[in-house]
Amino acid sequence: MSTTPRLNLPLIAASQAQKEVTHNEALARLDALAHLVFLDRDLTTPPAATDGDTYLVAPSATGDWTGQDGAIASFADGFWTFHAPVTGLLAFIADEGTLAVFTAAGWRDYGALLSQVATVSQSPSGAESRMCTVEEEVTLSGATALTSIVIPDRAIVFGVSTRTTTAITGAASYDCGIAGEVSKFGGSLGIAAGATNAGVIGPQAFYADTPVQLTANGGAFTGGAVKVVLHYFLPVVPGS
Template structure:
């Protein structure tokens, strides 16, 4: 046996001359594949690369990547080295901000570990189930009410909206968290002191248009303070083909 079973790391043979060549080749391969970071998995032609950059070759590999579809391309010593993925390999896909695991049926995403909006399952036709935990900090509160720039997406099923007062609110004696027309939907008379929190859970409710969350001042208008607002929802994505 001249190499390891999984990663194909070369062994040093008995009485081998120039053992450092074999040893360095094994280290280079291990450096590329351990704690794998894939910069992009949608490219079929090799990009300009820096030492240590790794990509997953997309279908239709061309140039130096010709015939390497589905392999990991790592730029080492000024040239591309190619490695086939192995079962159970875990990779961070940098441009997508997601984790992927190599399975018997190809790469599967495990973005729920990293993303604000994560795909937790996908059908062969591209339909998806996504879970969202999306936040925004509203600072310098001013006026009778303030709306978030983040929105509950159209067709989302909302479980709740949570809040934390991150900087003490001034001008108001409390505040409500809701939406236009239902200003205390996710909580009423909430605390203005820094550190005050509220888990504004509701019975799961579908929304049929993009909807901002509104903070409404009680006992006077906002003159200062900051509140972190977090949306908690499920979002279905229709089949793509």
């Protein structure tokens, strides 16, 4: 046997000359595959790269990646080296902040890592179940303030939480809700910096994109800021 059975690392033979060549090749392969990090998995054209950069080659690759669809491409010493993935190989997808594992069915996502939107399960046709924790800091002015982030159509909302990040002026308190239900997620909330509220509800399904509304009590907002966080589940329909 001249290579290891799983990662295909070259072995040094008895009485072999220039053993350092084989040893260094094995170390380079191990450096690429151990604690594997893909900078991107959607590229078909090799990007400008520095030593240690590693990519998963997308289908229909061109240039130096031609014929290497699905391979692990690692750059070192001015050249690309290609490796075949093995079952059970775990990779971090850096530009997506997610983990993927190589299985008999190919690479399978295993959810985002502490990201705002995490896929917790996925069907073979691309349907997904997503848990979402999305935030925005809202600067306050006037009688009401709306978030630019929205509760998405078909989301199931568990709650909206808030933190007063900059002391609020002009109002004695504020409500957190939506148009028509101004205190749905909390009423008479604190204006001092550091005041918080966990505005849990139902849960409840929403059937249109809906911004969160902050409403001033006892006067209009003349200053201050509130961090608003949406907590919801979002189903994604099959892609095929």
